[in-house]
Amino acid sequence: MTGRRTGITLGAAALAVAAIFALEWPTDRPEAASTFGTLSDGRFSTGMLVGSGDGLVRTAAAGDLAFVLDGDSLAGGFPSTLGAFVAVAHPQDLTTVYGRLEPGTLSTYLTTVRERDILGRVSGAGAAAWFGVFDRAKDAWVNPLILLAPEKDSIGPVIRSVLLSNDERSYRLGEARTVRQGRYEVLLDTADPAGTAAGRAPYSVRLLVDGIERFACRFDSAAAPEGVLLFDPRDARTGPDFYDERGFMRLGTLDLARGAAYLNVSVADFEGNSRELTYQLAVE
Amino acid sequence: MTEEARKPLAAIALVLAVLVYYFVAAGKLEPEFVLAPAWTLGLDGATPSDPADPPASGGATLGFELGRFHGQASADGRLLFAGGKEFRSAVSDGYVIPYALDSDGLTVLDASGAPSYEIRAPGAPWFSAGRLFLAGPEMGSVSEYSETGELLWTFDLGAPISAFAADGGLAVAGLVDGTIVAIERDGSVALRTAPGGSRIEIILGLAVDSARGRIAAVCGIDRQRFVLLTRTGGAYRVASHSYLTTDFRRPVSIRLSADGRHAWYEGADGIVVRRLEDGSESTLDFPSRDFTISEDPVRGLTYLLSRDGESATLVVVSPPDRVLGRYYLPGADAFARAYGDLVFTGSGERLAAFAAGED
Missing domain, CATH: 2.60.40 (Immunoglobulin-like)
Incomplete structure (x- = not known):
């Protein structure tokens, strides 16, 4: 597949997914502190940061809890730059990822989750959770704003x-x-x-x-x-x-x-x- | 013969029977395995040795990370450097890298604690097999750096990393979408595959033996699998697999033995030892959630460290599953590893070395 075709396919896929699958904001503050593509740690971000008023991070949609890292490193000691994080596998070949959580607060007992189930707490007062959406079928990150309810944003760039x-x-x-x-x-x-x-x-x-x-x-x-x-x-x-x-x-x-x-x-x-x-x- | 006359004969017969049993019938007793202390070193209040007084053991240093300390010790039991851990740290035999997750650069300290070189990149460092890796932002990439801080390669993986292992020849990443990517020392891709076979694809644990062309994984949910990939004819293929009874949704410990005979991985009821030759398995009844193995090939021993919350147990195993001894080590971050004919341990705020022997 040529680069142009791949680009068109990915863009079309993102919009197609948006048309059939919607996500809830993972916290009680439907506002992105940083967006998909924002410069972060020297490169662009493939997710977004979302603040939380009550400190809780919740599932954006129902699915299967696929991975819970309730610490700061993987088996064998490889460090996690997302901190403690959770991955939830959804139908439609999507996986949502919730990072920068507080170790020890993650819901490790869950196997299947419903929309808005509590996954854990953000790490510290005023902290933001990292939220990303991965399309397993296309091997591509999707801009979460495509799938979330619109922000109340009337300020132009x-x-x-x-x-x-x-x-x-x-x-x-x-x-x-x-x-x-x-x-x-x-x-x-x-x-x-x-x-x-x-x-x-x-x-x-x-x-x-x-x-x-x-x-x-x-x-x-x-x-x-x-x-x-x-x-x-x-x-x-x-x-x-x-x-x-x-x-x-x-x-x-x-x-x-x-x-x-x-x-x-x-x-x-x-x-x-x-x-x-x-x-x-x-x-x- | 009278009754009185028979008594001495009976006594003699009894003595002869005992002697015959003692010399002829008795089996050989197995020698008892022991770990004899070689040296111990308290970290609290200890002062590093004079750098001008080099270690007697040919300059070999042992890196450690224990409680609120990290540093280096010589194999003959002298403290070369001990620093207080203000942040996280990555440690190898010879280097220490203190770091914070939000830092955009790293200073690598040598065995004396002096700055050796710097890496100007964001990420979290990790040493394995003498190689220095950097986990990139958002768990989406990995890089390798030389011993002088030069970037050797960097690789964007797409999905977040959920498992990672490396030896002298390969670096292998497992991703939350169920993909395994193996990277050669020059940064080229040796393998990109998804084992599949489960309703939800994910890689939970990885082990690599590049010399034998093997990658082992615990992967998938509903149903979970052990998968062994081997390199044949230049390509990796699934050599064996088995469905597991577990339903882990978190990192899973898995190791391949240095002699290429066994895989060790976390099971439902303990640590599973799988014989790679025939796929048969046995289980060691020890906490399995977080374990390490270290091997003494000369003695044919495996030192298994099984962690359980605030303490750990050092289990000495004659592979595959014969337990020779077990030793309690207090402290959540206790460690143990073979070094030559010694076992180097850290527990509480004390380093120690033990010589393996028989009593």
Whole structure:
């Protein structure tokens, strides 16, 4: 299967799953502190963080308790970077994963679970649980927001800056209206604030140059068929180096020739709130 | 012959019978196995040895992680370094890595406790077979680093890791979707397979013996299985399997013996010893939830450490299942492992070494 077909298949699968299977929020706060795709520990997250008012973490749907790690390491001592965590296998080939739980609070006695059964407590006051959804049939992580009830989010994403950068210099678009011709990497600093959360990734990003789409991704699903996790199997730019060391998204490189250039950057969150900026540049 | 005359003869006959029984009929008594103390070392208040005074045993160091301490000791019983554990730590023979789960870099300490090198990456470190691995964020990847801190390879696994094992040749990850991925030393994939055979696919425990091309797993729910994969003709295939009576939904301990003859894994009623040659099994009646094995190939002994809450039992076994002795070790994180002709143990806040022998 080609990369483009794989990407289309994964996206279609995510939407198809959403159409037939819905999940409950795993805590009493239906608000993501960080979203699928957010920069976390140096790479993008394949799940989301969800705060809990009462400290409890509950099953998002009925299923079978498949795995309970009620400690901080696996058999043999391999450490868990999800902390104590639980995996619940559901019909429709989905597995939900609940991490960052408090060891000793997990419901280890359960075998089958109903929707909203208590799985454990978050580790510490004000802490958030990690929540992920894995599609076993497609070997891919699915953006949980696709399957959860909508958030109450009317705040649009923000575009903090767009940079054109190469080894010699870096231009901040909006401030710089004239740039020298040459090859540049396009860097985007964006976030999707909602409620009390500020550092969330948006749901989709698109870059147009002179009206032609040069980069587009939607954070629907992520898969690692060749040992490298990608949001979009057809685009290697959506891999582990998607974020630079500052947390800026790398949207690819452009060769700017002398004349005028128009760059259009748009970002949107899952609720459809969007932000779009257009820059006109004189290339010398 | 009168009655009086017969009495001496009867006494002589009785003595002769006893002598004949003693020299002829008596069987050979088995020598009793003993662990004789070689040295002990209290960690509380102990001071490390002078670094200029190297260990007598050729520089060999033994890493330990015990209670609130981690560090290194020499095989002849001297403390080289003992640090207080403020966070978690990964320990090997020669190195200690203190770490916190939210740190984005690691400092690797040498046997004297001095910084040796740094790794600038997020994750949690783990040593196995002298190799340093890093569990990546969200249990979704694993990396290996050299002894100088260089990244050798990194691999995104897709689903979260639920089991992991490594030896000198292979690193093997089991995932919550029931997939097993084996990675060669150069980072290439040696195997990617899903044993299947159960209603819910998941890998709960893994063991690897790359020299013999074997990977053993406890996997699946409804029904749970023991599966042995062996490499034949360059590819791994299921060599044997059996359905289990267990219904574990948590990590399961499983080990392969160094001599390639046995698999040890957690059973419903104890530790199951499976003979790989014919698939026959016996069960050792000890707590099985969290156990380790360490082997003395010269003496043909297996040291089995069975943990049970706040204490552990060191069981000396002549494989497959003959128990030669058992020793109580207090402390939730007690450990025991063979080192040459010694058994190196940690319990409470005390390190000790014992020499195996017969009495």
